[in-house]
Amino acid sequence: MSAWQVFEVQILPTSPLQLGDESTVGSFQSTGDRIPGAVLRGAVAEHLMAHCSQPEYVTDHHRCPDRADCPFWQVFGGEREPLFGFAYPGRRGPAYPFPLTARTCKLYAGYEANDGRVHHGVYDLLLDRFFYELVTDPRFPAREALLPELGRDWPRLQRVPEERCPLCGGPLARPVGTYAVGADGVPGDAGTLPVRRVVHVGINRARGVAEDGLLFVQEIIEPAREGFAFYARVAVPQTEVDLLRPYLDGARYVVGRGRSRGLGAVEVAIRREGASSPDLQTRLADFQRAARAVRRFYAEQDPRIGLDTAGTLFSLTLRSPAIFERYGRPLLVPTPAMLGLPPEVRLVRAWARPETVGGWNAAAGLPRRTRLAARAGGVYLFWVPPSVDRSALMDCLNRLEVEGIGRERARGYGQVTVCAPFHVHNRLGATERSQR
Ligand SMILES: [Zn+2]
Ligand SMILES: [Zn+2]
Incomplete structure (x- = not known):
């Protein structure tokens, strides 16, 4: 038996998201289009610590005096740690970033998507x-x-x-975003992640009024509206599968930025267990x-x-x-x-x-x-x-x-x-x- 159990985990947003790099703070306000592995790992770690019998050590869990029974130390203190993958958005199952060898028609980019537009397909060279x-x-x-x-x-x-578009003979370009793999294992359209731009007014903290020139724009992903979810592969040491399973299946977390504004609520679910097909x-x-x-x-x-x-x-x-x-x-x-x-x-x-x-x-x-x-x-x-x-x-x-x-x-x-x-x-x- 392999030492690892592999899960394809779905991260379903239940509120809009603002994703960045691995940080939850930062000055730039554009949103990322993936959830880094560290983000899901951090969310799981936080919840594991919350279930420790010694909650007063949450902020400094290195000093947890009950490591033998502590769920956090059982998962993260062993010889092998779980491997939390990056999560990519897709509308119909596990999604992957396009390989650097992928090409699409420069004029009519993308897979056929039933969206009323012309697409000449995605190719690999x-x-x-x-x-x-x-x-x-x-x-x-x-x-x-x-x-x-x-x-x-x-x-x-x-x-x-x-190396030209097989349908129109036109030039090829690199596709952007992700592709999805359906239950049949065939690659296809993953959809385009819906991004909304929100303009905020900066507040002068000293005077408590709107400050001139402090308008800033934020990008917010609204995946739930379009049926989007994020998909990541998580490998768990066999010895920790039972302990970790409830944290990967049915748990709710908050990820990304803007927690105080109600952004970033997600629900995780195991979509597939074992080797990929x-x-x-x-x-x-x-x-x-x-x-x-x-x-x-x-x-x-x-x-x-x-x-x-x-x-x-x-x-x-x-x-x-x-x-x-x-x-x-x-x-x-x-x-x-x-x-x-x-x-x-x-x-x-x-x-x-x-x-x-x-x-x-x-x-x-x-x-x-x-x-x-x-x-x-x-x-x-x-x-x-x-x-x-x-x-x-x-x-x-x-x-x-x-x-x-x-x-x-x-x-x-x-x-x-x-x-x-x-x-x-x-x-x-x-x-x-x-x-x-
Ligand atoms: Zn503990
Ligand atoms: Zn073409």
């Missing part, structure tokens, strides 16, 4: 771009192992794939099949190129930002060794962008240092030679998906999806694709 570079660049990393037929030779091609084995097989389909495009043009790639390709797609450090320096791209992968595994392509994270430790009421992270949606593509033991590889991929990668995983950083169906279902070069 991970496998198409990878094979294009592998075939056309004799110096591509690991080319001699991945494409021994050509070695260091140039291919003979009559045509190359186009389709299971890892199926996703890995689908990914190899898609890779074969992309390769066919080149094999049909240059008879030297075979259909099969020796070994196994797999991708890790960041569902949340990831923090990697080596020798005290931040990295955007982890090495296979940092992830505990077998030494033969090679990173062959990465799509990564920087983001600054951190800022405020709500529990301690202290600033937390900001750090450089790889932005959510980053994609890393690895190649596993045939010599690597299959079951050892599967154990490894399972661990990465459940426990995440990089630092600060208890606060939700580094959550990954192995061979995300998005890269297969929405592949730009595919003839069959989902248009939902």
Whole structure:
């Protein structure tokens, strides 16, 4: 039995929300479009402390004298802490930030959404771009192992794939926001988070009257009105599942800013338990099949190129930002060794962008240092030679998906999806694709 139980937790807003970064205070007033893992973790921790038999220690729970019976210390004091993921908004089930490899029509952006507007679909270019570079660049990393037929030779091609909208031929752009995954496992429209702008008048505290020039604008999310909820993956050590379950299923919390104005009330519910579907084995097989389909495009043009790639390709797609450090320096791209992968595994392509994270430790009421992270949606593509033991590889991929990668995983950083169906279902070069 795995040491962890994985939950897909729904966070349903019951009042408008104002989300920020990890802080609950701050001077900027625009709202975020995700709930960082630290926010749900903080809300759960607060409620656990409230159930301690020693409530007078709530503000300084390090001094709780009853650690053996204290629910807070049972959950957070052990060798393994629960891993609270970042929550993303969607209207029809678990939502994910778009991968950096996602593209959509620049003119008619987005998935088909039944909203009376024209959408030309969302596409993914991970496998198409990878094979294009592998075939056309004799110096591509690991080319001699991945494409021994050509070695260091140039291919003979009559045509190359186009990165244009398949419906209108127009240019592509990066989609913004999130996509949803329905019960059938197929990616589709997650909706657009409704944001309302509110203008406030600043009050001069000394005189108690409205102050000229102190108008400020706040952005408020009104998710409940449009049937929106936020979705996060939470991994809980098996030993703490019974204790933590009531805090993840049916509990009510207040998150984000504006508590005094009645903002931020949410209700949490467990939407799914156990591994995500389709299971890892199926996703890995689908990914190899898609890779074969992309390769066919080149094999049909240059008879030297075979259909099969020796070994196994797999991708890790960041569902949340990831923090990697080596020798005290931040990295955007982890090495296979940092992830505990077998030494033969090679990173062959990465799509990564920087983001600054951190800022405020709500529990301690202290600033937390900001750090450089790889932005959510980053994609890393690895190649596993045939010599690597299959079951050892599967154990490894399972661990990465459940426990995440990089630092600060208890606060939700580094959550990954192995061979995300998005890269297969929405592949730009595919003839069959989902248009939902
Ligand atoms: Zn206690
Ligand atoms: Zn188009």
